[in-house]
Amino acid sequence: MIQRIAPTIRIVYTEDGFTESNCVLVEDDVRLMIDSGAGRALAEARPETVDVLVNSHHHVDHIRGNDDFTRARIFAHELEKEAMGNPEKLMAVSGWDELMEGSLEEHASQFGGLPARIYEPWRVDETITEGQVIDCGRTRFEVLHTPGHTAGHCSFYFPEESLVFMGDICLTAAGPWYGEEHADIDEFIRSIDRIIELNPHRVVTGHRPGVIESDIQRVLTEYRDRMLKREQRIFNSLKEHPSTIHELASRNLIYRAHPTTFVLFWEKSMLKKHLERLLAVGAIERLEGERFRAREMVSAR
Ligand SMILES: [Zn+2]
Missing domain, CATH: 3.60.15.10 (Ribonuclease Z/Hydroxyacylglutathione hydrolase-like)
Structure with missing residues:
Protein backbone atom coordinates (compact mmCIF):
# COMPACT_ATOMS: atom_id res chain seq x y z
CA MET A 1 0.00 0.00 0.00
CA SER A 214 1.97 11.50 18.86
CA ASP A 215 4.10 10.92 21.95
CA ILE A 216 7.20 10.49 19.79
CA GLN A 217 9.67 11.47 22.49
CA ARG A 218 8.04 9.12 25.00
CA VAL A 219 7.92 6.27 22.49
CA LEU A 220 11.60 6.76 21.57
CA THR A 221 12.64 7.01 25.22
CA GLU A 222 10.83 3.80 26.12
CA TYR A 223 12.36 2.05 23.10
CA ARG A 224 15.87 3.26 24.03
CA ASP A 225 15.48 2.23 27.67
CA ARG A 226 14.62 -1.35 26.69
CA MET A 227 18.36 -1.83 26.08
CA LEU A 228 19.12 -0.83 29.68
CA LYS A 229 16.32 -3.06 30.98
CA ARG A 230 17.75 -6.02 29.08
CA GLU A 231 21.14 -5.28 30.62
CA GLN A 232 19.64 -5.13 34.09
CA ARG A 233 17.94 -8.52 33.53
CA ILE A 234 21.27 -10.02 32.42
CA PHE A 235 23.04 -8.58 35.47
CA ASN A 236 20.30 -9.88 37.79
CA SER A 237 20.49 -13.31 36.21
CA LEU A 238 24.26 -13.39 36.71
CA LYS A 239 23.73 -12.40 40.34
CA GLU A 240 21.66 -15.55 40.77
CA HIS A 241 23.87 -17.94 38.80
CA PRO A 242 27.30 -17.49 37.24
CA SER A 243 26.58 -18.46 33.63
CA THR A 244 27.97 -18.89 30.16
CA ILE A 245 26.53 -16.90 27.29
CA HIS A 246 24.74 -20.09 26.16
CA GLU A 247 23.12 -20.59 29.56
CA LEU A 248 22.03 -16.95 29.58
CA ALA A 249 20.54 -17.38 26.09
CA SER A 250 18.41 -20.30 27.32
CA ARG A 251 16.74 -17.91 29.84
CA ASN A 252 15.24 -15.71 27.10
CA LEU A 253 16.35 -12.47 28.70
CA ILE A 254 16.09 -10.56 25.39
CA TYR A 255 13.61 -12.46 23.18
CA ARG A 256 10.67 -14.22 24.80
CA ALA A 257 10.98 -17.06 22.30
CA HIS A 258 13.48 -18.31 19.73
CA PRO A 259 11.23 -19.49 16.91
CA THR A 260 14.23 -20.00 14.61
CA THR A 261 17.94 -20.61 15.14
CA PHE A 262 18.52 -17.12 13.74
CA VAL A 263 16.67 -15.59 16.68
CA LEU A 264 18.74 -17.71 19.08
CA PHE A 265 21.88 -16.39 17.36
CA TRP A 266 20.65 -12.79 17.73
CA GLU A 267 19.92 -13.38 21.42
CA LYS A 268 23.51 -14.60 21.91
CA SER A 269 25.01 -11.89 19.78
CA MET A 270 23.16 -9.18 21.72
CA LEU A 271 24.00 -10.85 25.05
CA LYS A 272 27.64 -10.68 24.01
CA LYS A 273 27.40 -6.91 23.59
CA HIS A 274 25.78 -6.47 27.00
CA LEU A 275 28.39 -8.73 28.64
CA GLU A 276 31.16 -6.63 27.10
CA ARG A 277 29.51 -3.48 28.47
CA LEU A 278 29.06 -4.98 31.94
CA LEU A 279 32.70 -6.19 31.96
CA ALA A 280 33.91 -2.73 30.93
CA VAL A 281 32.24 -1.04 33.92
CA GLY A 282 33.37 -3.78 36.31
CA ALA A 283 29.83 -4.96 37.10
CA ILE A 284 30.64 -8.57 36.17
CA GLU A 285 33.76 -10.70 35.92
CA ARG A 286 34.80 -13.59 33.74
CA LEU A 287 35.39 -16.92 35.49
CA GLU A 288 37.04 -20.14 34.35
CA GLY A 289 35.06 -22.07 31.78
CA GLU A 290 33.70 -18.96 30.01
CA ARG A 291 31.27 -18.21 32.85
CA PHE A 292 30.40 -14.72 33.92
CA ARG A 293 29.53 -13.68 37.46
CA ALA A 294 28.04 -10.48 38.83
CA ARG A 295 30.35 -8.67 41.22
CA GLU A 296 28.78 -7.82 44.57
CA MET A 297 28.74 -4.20 45.77
CA VAL A 298 28.83 -2.91 42.22
CA SER A 299 25.70 -1.71 40.49
CA ALA A 300 25.15 -2.43 36.83
CA ARG A 301 24.05 1.16 36.32
ZN1 LIG B 1 18.35 -3.83 9.70
Missing part, protein backbone atom coordinates in the same frame (compact mmCIF):
# COMPACT_ATOMS: atom_id res chain seq x y z
CA ILE A 2 1.19 3.53 -0.80
CA GLN A 3 0.17 6.40 1.47
CA ARG A 4 0.64 10.03 0.45
CA ILE A 5 1.77 11.92 3.55
CA ALA A 6 2.86 15.22 1.93
CA PRO A 7 2.46 16.64 -1.60
CA THR A 8 5.67 14.94 -2.80
CA ILE A 9 6.21 12.23 -0.19
CA ARG A 10 4.69 8.77 -0.06
CA ILE A 11 5.27 5.80 2.22
CA VAL A 12 5.32 2.40 0.56
CA TYR A 13 4.27 -0.06 3.24
CA THR A 14 5.29 -3.68 3.14
CA GLU A 15 2.73 -6.36 3.91
CA ASP A 16 5.36 -8.74 5.23
CA GLY A 17 6.78 -7.64 8.59
CA PHE A 18 10.43 -8.38 9.14
CA THR A 19 11.50 -10.08 5.92
CA GLU A 20 10.62 -6.91 4.03
CA SER A 21 10.52 -3.23 4.99
CA ASN A 22 8.62 0.04 4.53
CA CYS A 23 10.11 2.49 2.04
CA VAL A 24 9.80 6.21 1.23
CA LEU A 25 8.99 7.47 -2.28
CA VAL A 26 9.65 11.08 -3.30
CA GLU A 27 7.65 12.14 -6.37
CA ASP A 28 9.45 15.27 -7.50
CA ASP A 29 11.76 16.50 -10.29
CA VAL A 30 13.98 13.67 -9.09
CA ARG A 31 12.02 10.47 -8.38
CA LEU A 32 13.74 9.02 -5.36
CA MET A 33 13.19 6.06 -3.08
CA ILE A 34 14.63 5.23 0.30
CA ASP A 35 15.03 1.45 0.64
CA SER A 36 13.67 -1.16 -1.71
CA GLY A 37 12.33 -3.93 0.52
CA ALA A 38 8.58 -3.28 0.18
CA GLY A 39 7.98 -6.61 -1.60
CA ARG A 40 4.71 -6.81 -3.56
CA ALA A 41 3.96 -3.13 -2.88
CA LEU A 42 7.17 -2.08 -4.65
CA ALA A 43 5.78 -2.52 -8.18
CA GLU A 44 3.20 0.24 -7.54
CA ALA A 45 6.10 2.67 -7.03
CA ARG A 46 7.42 1.85 -10.56
CA PRO A 47 11.02 1.26 -9.47
CA GLU A 48 12.25 1.06 -13.08
CA THR A 49 11.55 4.81 -13.46
CA VAL A 50 13.16 5.91 -10.18
CA ASP A 51 16.24 8.16 -10.55
CA VAL A 52 17.88 7.67 -7.17
CA LEU A 53 17.63 4.84 -4.65
CA VAL A 54 19.04 5.44 -1.17
CA ASN A 55 19.63 2.44 1.11
CA SER A 56 19.33 3.15 4.85
CA HIS A 57 21.65 0.21 5.57
CA HIS A 58 22.79 -3.12 4.13
CA HIS A 59 20.32 -5.66 5.60
CA VAL A 60 18.59 -7.73 2.98
CA ASP A 61 15.06 -6.75 4.08
CA HIS A 62 15.91 -3.14 3.11
CA ILE A 63 17.76 -3.79 -0.17
CA ARG A 64 16.05 -6.89 -1.53
CA GLY A 65 14.31 -4.97 -4.35
CA ASN A 66 17.43 -3.04 -5.48
CA ASP A 67 17.68 -4.95 -8.77
CA ASP A 68 14.27 -3.58 -9.86
CA PHE A 69 15.77 -0.06 -9.92
CA THR A 70 17.32 -0.58 -13.32
CA ARG A 71 18.11 3.06 -14.12
CA ALA A 72 18.59 4.50 -10.61
CA ARG A 73 21.85 5.62 -9.11
CA ILE A 74 22.16 3.77 -5.80
CA PHE A 75 23.38 5.57 -2.66
CA ALA A 76 24.49 4.14 0.69
CA HIS A 77 26.77 5.16 3.54
CA GLU A 78 30.44 4.30 3.10
CA LEU A 79 30.35 1.90 6.07
CA GLU A 80 27.46 -0.04 4.46
CA LYS A 81 29.02 -0.34 1.05
CA GLU A 82 31.53 -2.98 2.12
CA ALA A 83 28.84 -4.93 3.99
CA MET A 84 26.74 -5.13 0.79
CA GLY A 85 29.26 -7.63 -0.57
CA ASN A 86 29.16 -9.88 2.48
CA PRO A 87 26.43 -12.59 2.63
CA GLU A 88 26.62 -13.00 6.43
CA LYS A 89 26.23 -9.27 6.94
CA LEU A 90 23.38 -9.03 4.43
CA MET A 91 21.54 -11.70 6.41
CA ALA A 92 22.43 -9.99 9.74
CA VAL A 93 24.27 -13.06 11.03
CA SER A 94 27.92 -11.98 11.01
CA GLY A 95 29.82 -13.63 13.86
CA TRP A 96 27.73 -16.85 13.59
CA ASP A 97 30.62 -19.33 13.90
CA GLU A 98 31.82 -17.93 17.20
CA LEU A 99 28.46 -18.33 18.96
CA MET A 100 26.62 -21.20 17.30
CA GLU A 101 26.99 -24.94 16.91
CA GLY A 102 26.83 -26.01 13.30
CA SER A 103 27.32 -23.91 10.21
CA LEU A 104 25.01 -21.16 9.07
CA GLU A 105 24.25 -23.06 5.84
CA GLU A 106 23.26 -26.16 7.81
CA HIS A 107 20.74 -24.16 9.85
CA ALA A 108 19.51 -22.14 6.88
CA SER A 109 18.75 -25.38 5.02
CA GLN A 110 15.82 -25.88 7.45
CA PHE A 111 14.12 -22.89 5.81
CA GLY A 112 15.10 -23.72 2.26
CA GLY A 113 18.58 -22.14 2.42
CA LEU A 114 19.81 -18.59 2.10
CA PRO A 115 18.60 -16.57 -0.90
CA ALA A 116 20.97 -17.06 -3.85
CA ARG A 117 20.97 -13.30 -4.56
CA ILE A 118 23.00 -12.51 -1.44
CA TYR A 119 26.06 -14.19 -2.96
CA GLU A 120 26.05 -11.92 -6.03
CA PRO A 121 27.61 -8.43 -6.02
CA TRP A 122 25.42 -5.43 -5.07
CA ARG A 123 25.88 -2.11 -6.81
CA VAL A 124 26.47 1.11 -4.83
CA ASP A 125 27.15 4.10 -7.08
CA GLU A 126 27.65 6.86 -4.53
CA THR A 127 28.21 7.16 -0.83
CA ILE A 128 26.21 9.42 1.47
CA THR A 129 27.52 11.17 4.56
CA GLU A 130 26.26 12.80 7.75
CA GLY A 131 24.67 16.19 7.09
CA GLN A 132 24.43 15.76 3.32
CA VAL A 133 21.35 17.41 1.85
CA ILE A 134 19.66 15.54 -0.97
CA ASP A 135 17.70 17.84 -3.26
CA CYS A 136 14.86 16.40 -5.34
CA GLY A 137 13.41 19.76 -6.50
CA ARG A 138 10.76 21.00 -4.10
CA THR A 139 11.69 18.27 -1.61
CA ARG A 140 14.93 18.36 0.34
CA PHE A 141 16.06 16.09 3.07
CA GLU A 142 19.11 15.59 5.22
CA VAL A 143 21.13 12.44 5.87
CA LEU A 144 21.48 11.69 9.59
CA HIS A 145 24.18 9.08 10.27
CA THR A 146 22.48 7.11 13.07
CA PRO A 147 24.75 4.11 13.81
CA GLY A 148 24.05 1.39 16.34
CA HIS A 149 21.81 -1.02 14.46
CA THR A 150 24.63 -1.16 11.91
CA ALA A 151 27.78 0.96 11.65
CA GLY A 152 26.59 3.02 8.69
CA HIS A 153 22.85 3.04 9.39
CA CYS A 154 21.25 6.31 8.26
CA SER A 155 17.98 8.07 9.02
CA PHE A 156 16.53 10.81 6.82
CA TYR A 157 15.17 14.15 8.02
CA PHE A 158 12.64 16.11 5.97
CA PRO A 159 12.68 19.51 7.75
CA GLU A 160 9.75 21.08 5.86
CA GLU A 161 7.53 18.20 6.91
CA SER A 162 9.16 17.74 10.34
CA LEU A 163 9.44 14.07 9.40
CA VAL A 164 12.16 11.50 10.06
CA PHE A 165 12.36 8.12 8.33
CA MET A 166 14.28 6.10 10.90
CA GLY A 167 14.88 2.80 9.09
CA ASP A 168 15.68 0.17 11.71
CA ILE A 169 15.29 2.38 14.71
CA CYS A 170 12.19 0.32 14.20
CA LEU A 171 9.94 1.06 17.20
CA THR A 172 8.44 -2.42 17.00
CA ALA A 173 7.89 -4.71 19.98
CA ALA A 174 10.90 -6.84 18.96
CA GLY A 175 13.42 -3.98 18.86
CA PRO A 176 15.97 -2.55 19.32
CA TRP A 177 18.14 -5.01 17.39
CA TYR A 178 21.95 -4.89 17.62
CA GLY A 179 22.76 -8.51 16.91
CA GLU A 180 25.77 -8.40 14.63
CA GLU A 181 29.48 -7.75 15.06
CA HIS A 182 29.45 -4.09 14.08
CA ALA A 183 26.27 -3.09 15.88
CA ASP A 184 26.84 -1.00 18.99
CA ILE A 185 24.59 -0.33 21.99
CA ASP A 186 26.14 3.02 22.96
CA GLU A 187 25.93 4.31 19.42
CA PHE A 188 22.32 3.11 19.20
CA ILE A 189 21.47 5.05 22.38
CA ARG A 190 23.17 8.19 21.04
CA SER A 191 21.33 7.90 17.72
CA ILE A 192 17.96 7.62 19.46
CA ASP A 193 18.83 10.56 21.73
CA ARG A 194 19.66 12.58 18.67
CA ILE A 195 16.20 12.04 17.22
CA ILE A 196 14.59 12.76 20.58
CA GLU A 197 16.45 16.09 20.58
CA LEU A 198 15.47 16.83 17.00
CA ASN A 199 11.86 16.42 18.18
CA PRO A 200 10.19 15.75 14.81
CA HIS A 201 6.39 15.86 14.57
CA ARG A 202 6.24 12.67 12.52
CA VAL A 203 8.34 9.54 12.25
CA VAL A 204 8.12 6.47 10.05
CA THR A 205 10.18 3.31 10.51
CA GLY A 206 11.11 0.36 8.34
CA HIS A 207 8.86 -2.08 10.14
CA ARG A 208 6.03 -0.35 11.94
CA PRO A 209 2.81 0.25 10.04
CA GLY A 210 1.68 3.87 9.75
CA VAL A 211 3.08 7.30 10.55
CA ILE A 212 3.72 7.91 14.24
CA GLU A 213 2.49 11.39 15.12
Whole structure:
Protein backbone atom coordinates (compact mmCIF):
# COMPACT_ATOMS: atom_id res chain seq x y z
CA MET A 1 0.00 0.00 0.00
CA ILE A 2 1.19 3.53 -0.80
CA GLN A 3 0.17 6.40 1.47
CA ARG A 4 0.64 10.03 0.45
CA ILE A 5 1.77 11.92 3.55
CA ALA A 6 2.86 15.22 1.93
CA PRO A 7 2.46 16.64 -1.60
CA THR A 8 5.67 14.94 -2.80
CA ILE A 9 6.21 12.23 -0.19
CA ARG A 10 4.69 8.77 -0.06
CA ILE A 11 5.27 5.80 2.22
CA VAL A 12 5.32 2.40 0.56
CA TYR A 13 4.27 -0.06 3.24
CA THR A 14 5.29 -3.68 3.14
CA GLU A 15 2.73 -6.36 3.91
CA ASP A 16 5.36 -8.74 5.23
CA GLY A 17 6.78 -7.64 8.59
CA PHE A 18 10.43 -8.38 9.14
CA THR A 19 11.50 -10.08 5.92
CA GLU A 20 10.62 -6.91 4.03
CA SER A 21 10.52 -3.23 4.99
CA ASN A 22 8.62 0.04 4.53
CA CYS A 23 10.11 2.49 2.04
CA VAL A 24 9.80 6.21 1.23
CA LEU A 25 8.99 7.47 -2.28
CA VAL A 26 9.65 11.08 -3.30
CA GLU A 27 7.65 12.14 -6.37
CA ASP A 28 9.45 15.27 -7.50
CA ASP A 29 11.76 16.50 -10.29
CA VAL A 30 13.98 13.67 -9.09
CA ARG A 31 12.02 10.47 -8.38
CA LEU A 32 13.74 9.02 -5.36
CA MET A 33 13.19 6.06 -3.08
CA ILE A 34 14.63 5.23 0.30
CA ASP A 35 15.03 1.45 0.64
CA SER A 36 13.67 -1.16 -1.71
CA GLY A 37 12.33 -3.93 0.52
CA ALA A 38 8.58 -3.28 0.18
CA GLY A 39 7.98 -6.61 -1.60
CA ARG A 40 4.71 -6.81 -3.56
CA ALA A 41 3.96 -3.13 -2.88
CA LEU A 42 7.17 -2.08 -4.65
CA ALA A 43 5.78 -2.52 -8.18
CA GLU A 44 3.20 0.24 -7.54
CA ALA A 45 6.10 2.67 -7.03
CA ARG A 46 7.42 1.85 -10.56
CA PRO A 47 11.02 1.26 -9.47
CA GLU A 48 12.25 1.06 -13.08
CA THR A 49 11.55 4.81 -13.46
CA VAL A 50 13.16 5.91 -10.18
CA ASP A 51 16.24 8.16 -10.55
CA VAL A 52 17.88 7.67 -7.17
CA LEU A 53 17.63 4.84 -4.65
CA VAL A 54 19.04 5.44 -1.17
CA ASN A 55 19.63 2.44 1.11
CA SER A 56 19.33 3.15 4.85
CA HIS A 57 21.65 0.21 5.57
CA HIS A 58 22.79 -3.12 4.13
CA HIS A 59 20.32 -5.66 5.60
CA VAL A 60 18.59 -7.73 2.98
CA ASP A 61 15.06 -6.75 4.08
CA HIS A 62 15.91 -3.14 3.11
CA ILE A 63 17.76 -3.79 -0.17
CA ARG A 64 16.05 -6.89 -1.53
CA GLY A 65 14.31 -4.97 -4.35
CA ASN A 66 17.43 -3.04 -5.48
CA ASP A 67 17.68 -4.95 -8.77
CA ASP A 68 14.27 -3.58 -9.86
CA PHE A 69 15.77 -0.06 -9.92
CA THR A 70 17.32 -0.58 -13.32
CA ARG A 71 18.11 3.06 -14.12
CA ALA A 72 18.59 4.50 -10.61
CA ARG A 73 21.85 5.62 -9.11
CA ILE A 74 22.16 3.77 -5.80
CA PHE A 75 23.38 5.57 -2.66
CA ALA A 76 24.49 4.14 0.69
CA HIS A 77 26.77 5.16 3.54
CA GLU A 78 30.44 4.30 3.10
CA LEU A 79 30.35 1.90 6.07
CA GLU A 80 27.46 -0.04 4.46
CA LYS A 81 29.02 -0.34 1.05
CA GLU A 82 31.53 -2.98 2.12
CA ALA A 83 28.84 -4.93 3.99
CA MET A 84 26.74 -5.13 0.79
CA GLY A 85 29.26 -7.63 -0.57
CA ASN A 86 29.16 -9.88 2.48
CA PRO A 87 26.43 -12.59 2.63
CA GLU A 88 26.62 -13.00 6.43
CA LYS A 89 26.23 -9.27 6.94
CA LEU A 90 23.38 -9.03 4.43
CA MET A 91 21.54 -11.70 6.41
CA ALA A 92 22.43 -9.99 9.74
CA VAL A 93 24.27 -13.06 11.03
CA SER A 94 27.92 -11.98 11.01
CA GLY A 95 29.82 -13.63 13.86
CA TRP A 96 27.73 -16.85 13.59
CA ASP A 97 30.62 -19.33 13.90
CA GLU A 98 31.82 -17.93 17.20
CA LEU A 99 28.46 -18.33 18.96
CA MET A 100 26.62 -21.20 17.30
CA GLU A 101 26.99 -24.94 16.91
CA GLY A 102 26.83 -26.01 13.30
CA SER A 103 27.32 -23.91 10.21
CA LEU A 104 25.01 -21.16 9.07
CA GLU A 105 24.25 -23.06 5.84
CA GLU A 106 23.26 -26.16 7.81
CA HIS A 107 20.74 -24.16 9.85
CA ALA A 108 19.51 -22.14 6.88
CA SER A 109 18.75 -25.38 5.02
CA GLN A 110 15.82 -25.88 7.45
CA PHE A 111 14.12 -22.89 5.81
CA GLY A 112 15.10 -23.72 2.26
CA GLY A 113 18.58 -22.14 2.42
CA LEU A 114 19.81 -18.59 2.10
CA PRO A 115 18.60 -16.57 -0.90
CA ALA A 116 20.97 -17.06 -3.85
CA ARG A 117 20.97 -13.30 -4.56
CA ILE A 118 23.00 -12.51 -1.44
CA TYR A 119 26.06 -14.19 -2.96
CA GLU A 120 26.05 -11.92 -6.03
CA PRO A 121 27.61 -8.43 -6.02
CA TRP A 122 25.42 -5.43 -5.07
CA ARG A 123 25.88 -2.11 -6.81
CA VAL A 124 26.47 1.11 -4.83
CA ASP A 125 27.15 4.10 -7.08
CA GLU A 126 27.65 6.86 -4.53
CA THR A 127 28.21 7.16 -0.83
CA ILE A 128 26.21 9.42 1.47
CA THR A 129 27.52 11.17 4.56
CA GLU A 130 26.26 12.80 7.75
CA GLY A 131 24.67 16.19 7.09
CA GLN A 132 24.43 15.76 3.32
CA VAL A 133 21.35 17.41 1.85
CA ILE A 134 19.66 15.54 -0.97
CA ASP A 135 17.70 17.84 -3.26
CA CYS A 136 14.86 16.40 -5.34
CA GLY A 137 13.41 19.76 -6.50
CA ARG A 138 10.76 21.00 -4.10
CA THR A 139 11.69 18.27 -1.61
CA ARG A 140 14.93 18.36 0.34
CA PHE A 141 16.06 16.09 3.07
CA GLU A 142 19.11 15.59 5.22
CA VAL A 143 21.13 12.44 5.87
CA LEU A 144 21.48 11.69 9.59
CA HIS A 145 24.18 9.08 10.27
CA THR A 146 22.48 7.11 13.07
CA PRO A 147 24.75 4.11 13.81
CA GLY A 148 24.05 1.39 16.34
CA HIS A 149 21.81 -1.02 14.46
CA THR A 150 24.63 -1.16 11.91
CA ALA A 151 27.78 0.96 11.65
CA GLY A 152 26.59 3.02 8.69
CA HIS A 153 22.85 3.04 9.39
CA CYS A 154 21.25 6.31 8.26
CA SER A 155 17.98 8.07 9.02
CA PHE A 156 16.53 10.81 6.82
CA TYR A 157 15.17 14.15 8.02
CA PHE A 158 12.64 16.11 5.97
CA PRO A 159 12.68 19.51 7.75
CA GLU A 160 9.75 21.08 5.86
CA GLU A 161 7.53 18.20 6.91
CA SER A 162 9.16 17.74 10.34
CA LEU A 163 9.44 14.07 9.40
CA VAL A 164 12.16 11.50 10.06
CA PHE A 165 12.36 8.12 8.33
CA MET A 166 14.28 6.10 10.90
CA GLY A 167 14.88 2.80 9.09
CA ASP A 168 15.68 0.17 11.71
CA ILE A 169 15.29 2.38 14.71
CA CYS A 170 12.19 0.32 14.20
CA LEU A 171 9.94 1.06 17.20
CA THR A 172 8.44 -2.42 17.00
CA ALA A 173 7.89 -4.71 19.98
CA ALA A 174 10.90 -6.84 18.96
CA GLY A 175 13.42 -3.98 18.86
CA PRO A 176 15.97 -2.55 19.32
CA TRP A 177 18.14 -5.01 17.39
CA TYR A 178 21.95 -4.89 17.62
CA GLY A 179 22.76 -8.51 16.91
CA GLU A 180 25.77 -8.40 14.63
CA GLU A 181 29.48 -7.75 15.06
CA HIS A 182 29.45 -4.09 14.08
CA ALA A 183 26.27 -3.09 15.88
CA ASP A 184 26.84 -1.00 18.99
CA ILE A 185 24.59 -0.33 21.99
CA ASP A 186 26.14 3.02 22.96
CA GLU A 187 25.93 4.31 19.42
CA PHE A 188 22.32 3.11 19.20
CA ILE A 189 21.47 5.05 22.38
CA ARG A 190 23.17 8.19 21.04
CA SER A 191 21.33 7.90 17.72
CA ILE A 192 17.96 7.62 19.46
CA ASP A 193 18.83 10.56 21.73
CA ARG A 194 19.66 12.58 18.67
CA ILE A 195 16.20 12.04 17.22
CA ILE A 196 14.59 12.76 20.58
CA GLU A 197 16.45 16.09 20.58
CA LEU A 198 15.47 16.83 17.00
CA ASN A 199 11.86 16.42 18.18
CA PRO A 200 10.19 15.75 14.81
CA HIS A 201 6.39 15.86 14.57
CA ARG A 202 6.24 12.67 12.52
CA VAL A 203 8.34 9.54 12.25
CA VAL A 204 8.12 6.47 10.05
CA THR A 205 10.18 3.31 10.51
CA GLY A 206 11.11 0.36 8.34
CA HIS A 207 8.86 -2.08 10.14
CA ARG A 208 6.03 -0.35 11.94
CA PRO A 209 2.81 0.25 10.04
CA GLY A 210 1.68 3.87 9.75
CA VAL A 211 3.08 7.30 10.55
CA ILE A 212 3.72 7.91 14.24
CA GLU A 213 2.49 11.39 15.12
CA SER A 214 1.97 11.50 18.86
CA ASP A 215 4.10 10.92 21.95
CA ILE A 216 7.20 10.49 19.79
CA GLN A 217 9.67 11.47 22.49
CA ARG A 218 8.04 9.12 25.00
CA VAL A 219 7.92 6.27 22.49
CA LEU A 220 11.60 6.76 21.57
CA THR A 221 12.64 7.01 25.22
CA GLU A 222 10.83 3.80 26.12
CA TYR A 223 12.36 2.05 23.10
CA ARG A 224 15.87 3.26 24.03
CA ASP A 225 15.48 2.23 27.67
CA ARG A 226 14.62 -1.35 26.69
CA MET A 227 18.36 -1.83 26.08
CA LEU A 228 19.12 -0.83 29.68
CA LYS A 229 16.32 -3.06 30.98
CA ARG A 230 17.75 -6.02 29.08
CA GLU A 231 21.14 -5.28 30.62
CA GLN A 232 19.64 -5.13 34.09
CA ARG A 233 17.94 -8.52 33.53
CA ILE A 234 21.27 -10.02 32.42
CA PHE A 235 23.04 -8.58 35.47
CA ASN A 236 20.30 -9.88 37.79
CA SER A 237 20.49 -13.31 36.21
CA LEU A 238 24.26 -13.39 36.71
CA LYS A 239 23.73 -12.40 40.34
CA GLU A 240 21.66 -15.55 40.77
CA HIS A 241 23.87 -17.94 38.80
CA PRO A 242 27.30 -17.49 37.24
CA SER A 243 26.58 -18.46 33.63
CA THR A 244 27.97 -18.89 30.16
CA ILE A 245 26.53 -16.90 27.29
CA HIS A 246 24.74 -20.09 26.16
CA GLU A 247 23.12 -20.59 29.56
CA LEU A 248 22.03 -16.95 29.58
CA ALA A 249 20.54 -17.38 26.09
CA SER A 250 18.41 -20.30 27.32
CA ARG A 251 16.74 -17.91 29.84
CA ASN A 252 15.24 -15.71 27.10
CA LEU A 253 16.35 -12.47 28.70
CA ILE A 254 16.09 -10.56 25.39
CA TYR A 255 13.61 -12.46 23.18
CA ARG A 256 10.67 -14.22 24.80
CA ALA A 257 10.98 -17.06 22.30
CA HIS A 258 13.48 -18.31 19.73
CA PRO A 259 11.23 -19.49 16.91
CA THR A 260 14.23 -20.00 14.61
CA THR A 261 17.94 -20.61 15.14
CA PHE A 262 18.52 -17.12 13.74
CA VAL A 263 16.67 -15.59 16.68
CA LEU A 264 18.74 -17.71 19.08
CA PHE A 265 21.88 -16.39 17.36
CA TRP A 266 20.65 -12.79 17.73
CA GLU A 267 19.92 -13.38 21.42
CA LYS A 268 23.51 -14.60 21.91
CA SER A 269 25.01 -11.89 19.78
CA MET A 270 23.16 -9.18 21.72
CA LEU A 271 24.00 -10.85 25.05
CA LYS A 272 27.64 -10.68 24.01
CA LYS A 273 27.40 -6.91 23.59
CA HIS A 274 25.78 -6.47 27.00
CA LEU A 275 28.39 -8.73 28.64
CA GLU A 276 31.16 -6.63 27.10
CA ARG A 277 29.51 -3.48 28.47
CA LEU A 278 29.06 -4.98 31.94
CA LEU A 279 32.70 -6.19 31.96
CA ALA A 280 33.91 -2.73 30.93
CA VAL A 281 32.24 -1.04 33.92
CA GLY A 282 33.37 -3.78 36.31
CA ALA A 283 29.83 -4.96 37.10
CA ILE A 284 30.64 -8.57 36.17
CA GLU A 285 33.76 -10.70 35.92
CA ARG A 286 34.80 -13.59 33.74
CA LEU A 287 35.39 -16.92 35.49
CA GLU A 288 37.04 -20.14 34.35
CA GLY A 289 35.06 -22.07 31.78
CA GLU A 290 33.70 -18.96 30.01
CA ARG A 291 31.27 -18.21 32.85
CA PHE A 292 30.40 -14.72 33.92
CA ARG A 293 29.53 -13.68 37.46
CA ALA A 294 28.04 -10.48 38.83
CA ARG A 295 30.35 -8.67 41.22
CA GLU A 296 28.78 -7.82 44.57
CA MET A 297 28.74 -4.20 45.77
CA VAL A 298 28.83 -2.91 42.22
CA SER A 299 25.70 -1.71 40.49
CA ALA A 300 25.15 -2.43 36.83
CA ARG A 301 24.05 1.16 36.32
ZN1 LIG B 1 18.35 -3.83 9.70
